Amino acid sequence: MFIDKARISIKAGDGGNGAVSFHREKYVAAGGPDGGDGGKGGDVVFVADTNLSTLIDFKYKKNYTAQNGQNGMTRRCFGKGGEDLVIRVPLGTILREAQTGRVMADISGTEPVIVAKGGKGGWGNAHFATPTRQIPRFAKGGIPGxxxxxxxxxxxxxxxxxxxxPNVGKSTLISMVSNAKPEIANYHFTTLIPVLGVVRIDEGNSYVMADIPGLIEGASEGVGLGHEFLRHVDRCRLIVHIVDVSGSEGRDPKEDFVKINYELKNFSEELAERPQIVVANKCDIAEPEQxxxxxxxxxxxxxxxxxxxAATRQGVDALKYAIAARLKELPPIKRYEPEQAPLETIGDNRSFEITDQDGVFVVEAPWLLKVLSSCNMEDYESLQYFQRVLVESGIIDKLVEMGVKEGDTVSIYDFEFDYVD
Incomplete structure (x- = not known):
């Protein structure tokens, strides 16, 4: 069964709580606080698996939770960090947040992608000992994942x-030029799922071709099978439009050409402007005038x-090499960049708490976790967006009110920065 859409719930591990304990040892008086920090919760990590070609596994399992971090222990022993949860998906899977539709990740490479970050472990009471507060009887709880x-x-x-x-010869063509072996028969909708094949030109030179199941008129509006698979044309750098020039199905080739292009445009204006090569198939049974x-x-x-x-390979090699030459002139396959969480979707409850812990201003606001997850702090525009969130939420004004100075450290969960006036 070919499944190319699914909805799941993911939850990163919670950070472990910090411990409240005091050193107890014979002959050692007033050993002081020795509560250790909690461990970090495990991340939810997505990895591309080239052995997978469908999302069928997610049809039966919907909830995925990473391991929580362990609580801190006595003798300044830190809790063990939770294990990451690795979820394997087919190459080319896009992850969107269900609530907003924003792109969270595009799993199109071999590198793992952290989609949900585990919570930071809470500080044990050993962290809070000062010359004036020698026996702190409190610790920080772990941050939720x-x-x-x-x-x-x-x-x-x-x-x-x-x-x-349907039945214009797409499956026949891909079987002739690649290693793909789709079912081929003389009836409509023989191909029920997209078929991928690698077309090899010479050593180190190849490209991937996809046979998209037959489109029909109205496909972009949900008619027939084609509408289920239009999304798979979205990444293609080049469209090869196959037309039965012989009219063996009783259709006019020119009308077929116009209708398919209309469906592409109706689905996506960008897709309609993609470079296209038109291939007249079944020339062996067509009249020269046609x-x-x-x-x-x-x-x-x-x-x-x-x-x-295609059935007799007439003109197939010339087409194969012409496609390779055209691809050399085109940009790489489209990749989707992660999008930031819109501020208006975070919710109305934007409460926060700021504490001054020995010159470090610690900001706690659970709603900020979603903002942090969508920001790349090495990107200037992303950093500007995060700064705007801090200003609009009143956090910056509160820091100024509490006496923050240029160069002071501000800590927001696992992100720290020096305050700049």
Whole structure:
């Protein structure tokens, strides 16, 4: 079963609580506080697995929770950090927050991506000992781990997408030029799932081609099977539009061409502007006048034109090399960048608490965890967005009111920075 959309809930581990304890040892008087810090909660990490091609595993399991950090212990012993939860998904899976629709991650590379961060462990009472507060009887609780409802959407990573009406020869073509072996039969909707094939040109030169199941008129509005798979054309750098030039199905090739392009445009304006090569298939059973008429029609609209007979390999090699040459001129496969959480979706409760702990201003505000998770502090625009959140929420004004000075440290969960006036 091919499943390319799913919804799951993820929860990172909570940080362990700090311990409240005092050193007890024979012959040692007033040993002082020795409560250790809690361990960090485990992260929820997504990793691409090239052995997976569908999201079917997420149809049956919906909830994923990482391990909590252990509580701190006596003798300044830190709690053990929770183990990360690694979730494997097919290459090309996009993660969106269900509430806002924002892109959280695009799992299109081999590197692991942390989507939900585990909570920081709380400080034990040993942290709070000062010359004037020698027996602190309190500690900090652990920070809750991030939790999200996540929409998973698989968008195939392919350089070339084959589109066209059912039974125009897409499956035959991909079977001739690649290692893919789709089912081929003389009836509509033989192909029920997208099929990927690697087209090898020479040593070190290849590209990935996707056979997108047959589109029909109205596909972008939910008609037929094609609407289920239009998203898989979205990443393709080049569209190869296959048309039955012989009219063997009783359709007009020119009308087919117009209808499929309309469906692409109706689905996405950006997709409609993607570079396209038009291929007239079944030339071995078409009249020369039919081929010539369709060729003039296509070339008048500025599209490159190729005529083939996929079943007999006529013109197939020339097309294969022409596609490779065109791809060298095009940008790489589209990747989706993570988006920041809109401030208006954080909620109305933006309460916060700031404490001055020996010159370090510690800010606690659970709603800020979502903002922190969506910010890349090494990116200037992302940093500006975070600064704007602090200003609009009143945190900066409160820090000034409490006497923060330039160069003082401000700590917000696992993020610390020097205050700049």
């Amino acid at each position: 991030e939790s999200f409802d996540v929409l998973l959407e698989l968008k195939l990573l392919a350089d070339v997408g084959l589109v066209g009406f 081929i010539e008429s369709f060729k003039r029609y296509v070339e008048d609209q500025g599209y490159p034109f190729f005529s083939i007979a």
